[in-house]
Amino acid sequence: MNGSSRAGAERYRFGHTELPEKPAKALRRAIRLEWIDLVIRVVTVVAMILVAGNSQAMKAAWIEDALSFLPPIAFLIAVRIARRRPTEAHPYGFHRSVGVAHLVAATTLLGMGGYLLIDSALGLLTAEHPPIGLIEIFGTTVWLGWLMIPTVLLTAIPPMILGRMKLKLAPVLHNKVLYADADMNKADWMTALTTAVGVFGIGIGLWWADSAAAILISFSIISDGWKNLRSAVADLMDRRATTFDAKEPHPLIDEVDELLTGIDWVEDAECRIRDEGHVFHIEAFVVPRNGRMPTLDQLAEAREACVDLDWKVQDMVIVPVEKLPEEFLPQLRSA
Known part of the structure; x- marks a missing residue:
């Protein structure tokens, strides 16, 4: 360059x-x-x-x-x-x-x-x-x-x-x-x-x-x-990410969830996304299949796949958990 x-x-x-x-x-x-x-x-x-x-x-x-x-x-x-x-x-x-x-x-x-x-x-x-x-x-x-x-x-x-x-x-x-x-x-x-x-x-x-x-x-x-x-x-106040006109939730929320749940070692997954301005900060909670912890390479591949979805994915963390933390995802669990 x-x-x-x-x-x-x-x-x-x-x-x-x-x-x-x-x-x-x-x-x-x-x-x-x-x-x-x-x-x-x-x-x-x-x-x-x-x-x-x-x-x-x-x-x-x-x-x-x-x-x-x-x-x-x-x-x-x-x-x-x-x-x-x-x-x-x-x-x-x-x-x-x-x-x-x-x-x-x-x-x-x-x-x-x-x-x-x-x-x-x-x-x-x-x-x-x-x-x-x-x-x-x-x-x-x-x-x-x-x-x-x-x-x-x-x-x-x-x-x-x-x-x-x-x-x-x-x-x-x-x-x-x-x-x-x-x-x-x-x-x-x-x-x-x-x-x-x-x-x-x-x-x-x-x-x-x-x-x-x-x-x-x-x-x-x-x-x-x-x-x-x-x-x-x-x-x-960290409302969940919305479209640029604030009329509806940003479609990237469902896209990330669908991508993660489609990975073979993931049993269930939910994310929460906050709008930082131009870009998003994403925290994704994933439940590994059969309780087997993913390798570092598997986590890195999952993260890269999410980042590739949209340039606005600025910060992305994937957290393996035993079960989805309902206290962190109240709007999703009550839907």
Whole structure:
């Protein structure tokens, strides 16, 4: 392996796990997309501030745009940290950085959504009429709202495209921060459309449309924040591994159990898998057939077979036991 190849292999690994070609390409693409997203978000926030005026919906929209810097930044930082090799102080590696980044982004998202809901609801209850001023362009006086609407509609296009692209990469990398960011992109373009409707409502005399649109935006933010917060906390509390969208148990759980029980010297086997971020830590309990202890070679072969199932199998231990420990596998024994 030449120097450039070694550098590439070192760059695209998580701890001891070197990424195969497909996830390595996905990671390179995801990193590029996040940098592009950050640049676009800077332009978007500046444009929104320039035309926001006193519109509540516009205020909610640009605050959400500013808030949406967190997921891509969290992703870039977490990926960089997760690539570090395990140390004496961190023998399991730094994969939990992904979970921490997910938690930070989700908490901020939920908190800001709550703030916007309260702020917008108070404006609606107090019948606050948002004053959207006038601006002079080339000697012609124009209502600022007519500039707001095309601006927010234009800002809806990049997140719509980027979100779809990230959503395709999230399952390949098993990256929940990337999935949350794609979810945030979806919220961004939905927010932009809702904001345009709210400002248009003011233009035709519906003063309450602005605050109503902002409240709808806040519900979207709260929903995304709560969903991601629940997932992040559950993962940090060592919930059994789930798919990247946290909708169902990861299929690797059944695959490992089936592989181990299919080995000729294994009578029964169950595993428990926890999600470390991008990769999994697996503890497999196996009951040897006829009570005969397996050899070291047999254990090594079984472990290698499990590791070969998926690149995400970062740590794998196989423990021969007299019988399956029900106290360690309660969710499986009660099923």
